[in-house]
Amino acid sequence: LVEEKKLKEIRALDKAFRPELRKEFSELQNKTKLTVLEGDILDESCLKTACQDMSVIIHTTSIIDVIGVTHRESIMNINVKRTQLLLEACVQATVPVFIYTSTLEVAGPNSYKEIIQNSHEEPLENPRSAPYPYSKKLAEKAVLAANGWTLKNGGTLYTCALRPMFIYGEGSPILFAGINEALNNHGILSSFSKFSRVNPVYIGNVAWAHILALRALREPKKAPSPSFISDVLDWLPAGNSEPPAQANLHLSTPFNRHRVTLSNSVFTFSYKKAQQDLAYKPLYSWEEAKKNVPESWVGSLVDWHKETVKSKTQRFKDDRDVHVGIVR
Numbered sequence: 001l002v003e004e005k006k007l008k009e010i011r012a013l014d015k016a017f018r019p020e021l022r023k024e025f026s027e028l029q030n031k032t033k034l035t036v037l038e039g040d041i042l043d044e045s046c047l048k049t050a051c052q053d054m055s056v057i058i059h060t061t062s063i064i065d066v067i068g069v070t071h072r073e074s075i076m077n078i079n080v081k082r083t084q085l086l087l088e089a090c091v092q093a094t095v096p097v098f099i100y101t102s103t104l105e106v107a108g109p110n111s112y113k114e115i116i117q118n119s120h121e122e123p124l125e126n127p128r129s130a131p132y133p134y135s136k137k138l139a140e141k142a143v144l145a146a147n148g149w150t151l152k153n154g155g156t157l158y159t160c161a162l163r164p165m166f167i168y169g170e171g172s173p174i175l176f177a178g179i180n181e182a183l184n185n186h187g188i189l190s191s192f193s194k195f196s197r198v199n200p201v202y203i204g205n206v207a208w209a210h211i212l213a214l215r216a217l218r219e220p221k222k223a224p225s226p227s228f229i230s231d232v233l234d235w236l237p238a239g240n241s242e243p244p245a246q247a248n249l250h251l252s253t254p255f256n257r258h259r260v261t262l263s264n265s266v267f268t269f270s271y272k273k274a275q276q277d278l279a280y281k282p283l284y285s286w287e288e289a290k291k292n293v294p295e296s297w298v299g300s301l302v303d304w305h306k307e308t309v310k311s312k313t314q315r316f317k318d319d320r321d322v323h324v325g326i327v328r
Contacts, residue, residue, distance in 0.1 A: 001004065001207070001210075001232070003177050004032075004214075005213065007032050007146060008032065008033065009032065009033040009034075009035060010032055010034050010035070010037045010176060011036075011050055011054065012034070012035070012036050012037065013037045013038075013039065013041065013046075013050045014027070014038065015038065015040060015062065016038055016039075017036060017089040021290055022036065027029065031203075032237075037049070037050055041061070041078075041082045041085070041086070042077065042078075042082055042085065044085060044088075044089070046051075047085055047086055047089035047090055048092065048093065048188060049094050049170040050089075050271075051086075051089045051090060051093035053093075053318040054093065055095065055096065055097065056095065056096075056097040056098075056099065057097070057098045057099070057101050058085065058096050058101075058210055058214070058216075059083060059098065059099065059101065059143075060101040060210075060280060062078060062079045062101075062135070062136065063075045063078045063079055063135075064132060064141070065132050066130075066132055068130075068131075069285075070131070072131045075132060076131065076135050076138075077133075077134050079112050079136060079138075079139050080135050080138045080142070080183065081322075082140050083139040083142055083143065084139075084142050085101070085128035086098075087143065087146045087149075087159075089166060089184070090151070090157060091149055091150075091151055091157065093151055093152075093231075094152050094153040094155060095151075095157070096151065096155055096156065096158060097157075097158050097159075097214065097217045098146065098157060098160075098217065099159070099160055099161075099162065099210055099217070100139065100140060100143040100160070100161045100162070100164055101161075101164065101206075101210070101212050102136055102140040102143075102161040102162060102163045102164075102226060103133070103136050103141070103163055103164065104142050104163050104164070104165055104267070104269060105126060105133040105136060106125070106126055106133060106136050106137040106163065106226075107124035107125060107126060107163070107269075107299050110198045116123055120162045120213055124136070129139065130148055140161045140226065140279075141267070143160075143257055144159060144160075144161060144226070146159050146160040146224075147223045148167055148223075158223045159213065159217075159223055159224050160213050160216075160224050160226070160227075160293075161226045161227075162202050162206075162209050162210065162213060162226070162227055162229050162274075163228045163269075164206045164209070164225065164228075164229045164230075165198065165199050165200050165201040165207055165228065165229065165230045165269065166198055166200045166201070167200070167201055167202075167203055168200050168201075168202060168203070168220070168289075169202050169203030169289065169292070169293060170203070170292060170293045172203065175293070177327075179301050179302075179315065180301065180305060181318075183301075183302065183305040184285040184305075197266045197267070197268055198267055198268060199230045199231065199268045199269065200230070200231060201229055201230045201231050201282075202231055202282070202284050202286075202289035202292075204283060204284045204292065205229065205230075205231055205282045205283055205284055205290065206229055208280070208282075208283040209227075209229045209274060209278065209280050210282075212279060212280050213278055214280070215278075215279065216278050216279075218281065223324065224277035224278060225273075225277070227271070227273045227274035227277055227278060227280070228269035228270070228271060228273065228274065229271055229274055229280065230268075230269055230270070230271045230282075231282050231284075231286065231289070232281075232282050232286075240259060248259065277284065282304050
């Protein structure tokens, strides 16, 4: 995005930015001004400041929760209400382009018995009430319904939604969880269902799709319908997870109906529609994506795991010593 021509300023808005992310921003060498804003996105005055004098809003953030650890009200407030407030802020600040990062989960999967393979045009909709896909579906509908709104200056708002597949890449919390699981399982990833299939997408290709959407909405200003964004990859087994037996151990289980359906489905999509509407094709190959995930990042996870195990082992020894002391 910073390499786009005629781009004067980029504003990044979030409730808080990690120090390492701020450092990464500061190291960007380009002519485009980068402004970092911290604030509550449910605060209308904060949104007004962020949107002022902007020509495009790319709305990417949301609470992603497929295992049910976040209160439903929080998910609905952040994912739906915030999107609605941001759309209204665009009208008041006369921002003509709004791009929304949706998810494939607005389309399903609805049943592990229903095979969706290489789809791109079928009008699929997830009817389930699980908070995450339901909130994303409502937010996407709000974004698409706002296409054609009249702005405060009399102009027109153009909107679109992109539906990335399961995203992977450097810094990914899902990748972190997968590596951590393998480390806890002697280097082996457990597979929930060998028949399930999904197609992932590298974070760099998702970012590239947003830039192409920006260009498409600028000229000829024809808002495309939702497009699925994926890599050129063979299908992969769907989500890895802990074995169901842990429920018998009275541990917190990561399973709910939505998660089980996700983990047992054949649910893959083609980027053909994005290619037609946005001229999208993956910018990064699988080999390039692998190289972009730094070994130092993976190594830091391994080191973190070793330290965690060492700390737990020491605590166990300390507890055992105290227990023995009491027995005496």
